[in-house]
Amino acid sequence: MIALSLAEIAAVVGGQTYDIPDPSVRVTGPVVRDSREVAPGSLFVAFAGERVDGHDYAAAVVEAGAVAVLAARPVGVPAIVVDDVQAALGTLARHVVRRLGTTLVALTGSAGKTSTKDLIAQVLRRKAPTVFTPGSLNNEIGLPLTALSATEETRFLVLEMGARGIGHIRYLTDLTPPKVGLVLNVGTAHIGEFGGREQIAQAKGELVESLPPASEGGVAVLNADDPLVRAMASRTTAKVVLFGESGEADVRAENVRLTDSGQPAFSLRTPSGCSDVTMRLYGEHHVSNALAAAAVAHELGMSVEEIATALSEAGSLSRWRMEVTERPDGVTIVNDAYNANPESMRAALRALAAMGEASRAKGGRTWAVLGKMAELGDEALAEHDAVGRLAVRLNVGKLVAVGGREAAWLQLGAYNEGSWGEESVHVSDAQAAVDLLRSELRPGDVVLVKASRSVGLESVALALLATGAEGEVAAR
Structure with a gap:
């Protein structure tokens, strides 16, 4: 953070x-809410949660170097006491962002936010110092903490914005007003909470409504391939830039293909030229x-050649998102267990199918270890059934559905699609899945692990990697 007394x-x-x-003592270190992240000069933000109360750590964080605590009550050590800690954190973030004058890029969407945020950050930091949301800290606490990590040297601030209802993104943009706003897609993630895709579109579009007009440098970057996103152009006075595979997109992909290992390659075409990209x-x-x-x-001044090079060299910065690791015995684990919704589940299955082309040539098989997709409301049965059916249509070798009712729907969808008998199996929990896979896997197999965060299926991927770690595991 910029130094403030x-x-x-x-x-x-x-x-x-x-x-x-x-009171003239300045905060020169990070603003943190986790006592383990305190460094000399920090400001510690004390939140009172259901299980842990940050106020209980006040003495310890000051001893560890924190200058003071932002708290809801006196704590016996240097403190700034406010009525609402969360509101105060947001107010402080708004103040710092306005003082910095950095170019703020905000993005939202139903799927792909974190992966896209990581790509934007890796591209922009080739041009100038860039601060971006770590992981998926995209809510009313994580977003201001990220903003407060910017300094005088920060040129670009890239913030992921999540929403679980109408007004959430409007609140976040009030805290950190963006100059560039990106909407990726409108899918079915959290549809049970929103009530429908139209309501999701209404919420996501709050981002473009917050942008300054084109005359003041505002830019809305919209997905030309998603009708609900493209329609958001009417909700902003900012300059509208379209991306996608549509011929009408300002920035588009041509000659899209996958390498033998399942990595995308394409020709990137922008208003200033064309360059080839092969992604990692x-x-x-x-x-x-x-x-x-x-x-x-491109809107922030980078050339197509610079962008293509950066995209070709970019990797995954956030854990458990299509994290591909090959064990010494030749089994490949794809840990995509951080979260799941119908759109990301379908994308992951298609990626698995593409990777399976190479594995089959070596005698390997593809395995989809899948669990519940949360917050789908009345759409839950249909969406889980559809994912199970898609696994069959993509010729996935075996589906292992893990968990309760929703997993049973996954397995039943696969079974009912036809031609599958023992290729789909329903197991009760993660340990049962691990036991099954340990007894069945062979060299050349590719295993995808994916479910909503609440299911915790990353434990399956981590156990399988530990099983194969007879030597050093080579991560790709």
Whole structure:
């Protein structure tokens, strides 16, 4: 964060100072909410959760080097006390962002946000210092913490924005007003909470409504291949830039193909020229993510050659998202277990099918170890059934459905699609899946592991990697 005195911070957030002998002392380190992340000069933000109360760690964080605690009550050490800690954190972030004057890029969408955010960051930081959302910290707490990690040297601030209802993104854009706003897609993630895709589109479109007009540099980057996103052009006065495979897109992909290992390659065409891209990531769905990143970077002054080179060299920065690792015995584990919704599940299965082309030539098989997709409401049965059926249509070797009712629907969908008997199996939990796979896997097999975060299926991938770790495991 930019250096601010405790007196300045108290004035910005409307707080009272307690046990601070010298209000001119400055916060020069990071603003954190986890006591394990405290460094000299930090400001520790104390949240009172259901299981852990940050106020209980106040003395420990000051001893570890924190300058003060942002708290809801006096804690016996230097503190700025406010009525609402979350609101105060947001207010502080808004103040810092306005003082910095950095170019703020915000993005949202039903699927692919984190992967695209990571691509944008890897492209832009070739041009200038860039700060971006770590992992998926895209809510009313994670977003201001990320914004507060920017410094005077930061040229670009890339923020992922999530939403679970109407008004959520509007709140986030009020905290950190973007200059460039990107909407990736409108799918069915959280449809049970929103009530329908039209409501999801309404919420996601709040991002483009927040942008400054084109005359002030505002840019809305929209997916030309998604009708609900493209329609958002009417909700903004910013310049509209379209990306996608549509011939009408300003930034588009031509000659899209997959390498033998399942990595996408294409020709990137922008208003300033064309250049070839071969990505290190896996799955054709990353083409759309790459085009979104390219459109943002092009609007911020990068050449098509610079963008293509950066996209070709970019990797995955966030764990458990199409994380491909080959064991010493030749089994490949694809850990995509961080989260799941119908769109990302279909994309992952298509990536697995593409990787399976090479594995079959070596006598290997493809395995889809899948679990529940959460927050689908009345659509849950149909969506899980459809994913099971898609696994059959893509010729996945074996489906292992893990968990309760939703997993049973996955397995039943595969079974009912026809031609499958023992190729699909329903197991009760992660350990049962691990036991099955340990007894069945052979060299050349490719195993995809994917479910919603609440299922915790990453434990299956990690156990399988540990099983094969007779030597050093080579990550790709």
